[in-house]
Amino acid sequence: MSGDLQHPDRDPNRRQLLAQQQEPFGAVLSCIDSRVPPELLFDTGLGDLYVMRTGGVTIGPVVTGSVEYGPVTSGTPLVVVLGHQRCGAVKAAYGSIRDGKPLPGNLQAIVTALHPAYEQAARKGGTDPVETMARAQVALTAAGLRSNDDLAPLVKKGALAVVGAYYSLDTGKVEVLDGAPS
Numbered sequence: 531m532s533g534d535l536q537h538p539d540r541d542p543n544r545r546q547l548l549a550q551q552q553e554p555f556g557a558v559l560s561c562i563d564s565r566v567p568p569e570l571l572f573d574t575g576l577g578d579l580y581v582m583r584t585g586g587v588t589i590g591p592v593v594t595g596s597v598e599y600g601p602v603t604s605g606t607p608l609v610v611v612l613g614h615q616r617c618g619a620v621k622a623a624y625g626s627i628r629d630g631k632p633l634p635g636n637l638q639a640i641v642t643a644l645h646p647a648y649e650q651a652a653r654k655g656g657t658d659p660v661e662t663m664a665r666a667q668v669a670l671t672a673a674g675l676r677s678n679d680d681l682a683p684l685v686k687k688g689a690l691a692v693v694g695a696y697y698s699l700d701t702g703k704v705e706v707l708d709g710a711p712s
């Protein structure tokens with residue numbers, strides 16, 4: 531938030547150390563938005579994070595499999611679902627669903643995946659429905675991962691936390707929404 535970045539783990543030594551194997555401490559599912567690259571937001575380097583990025587942190591089988599890779603194959607203990615302020619994907623999906631106007635081509639698949647978050651936001655109301663929908667999308671995605679057949683057993687035995695979080699473009703703050711280990 532203060533801009534005091536360390537830029538760790540980015541030199542040739544680190545590259546050499548990781549050349550044969552990796553052991554990232556976390557997996558982050560973020561948005562495609564150019565302003566929310568997880569490695570930069572969390573000031574990490576090579577070998578620190580698995581990163582998946584989709585429009586509006588939407589998921590499907592390929593993305594879910596990618597999120598599961600670290601926790602299931604090598605015990606990665608943390609998954610973060612990172613939504614963000616002023617998400618263009620969520621905003622576009624909100625307008626599309628509200629107005630009954632599908633988006634062109636494959637973009638409609640993102641709209642479809644965001645439908646449950648739209649419905650939750652519509653039920654909640656509030657002054658900023660797009661913000662409410664973006665937060666709902668994080669919560670729904672994190673809850674879905676936390677309770678799926680592959681990850682739920684790891685969460686239950688305390689080997690994995692699936693955390694929902696929300697990034698403010700204005701301040702740089704990452705707010706934890708749910709799922710933090712107690």
Ligand SMILES: [Zn+2]
Pocket residue numbers: 561562563585586587614616617618619620
């Ligand atoms: Zn976004």
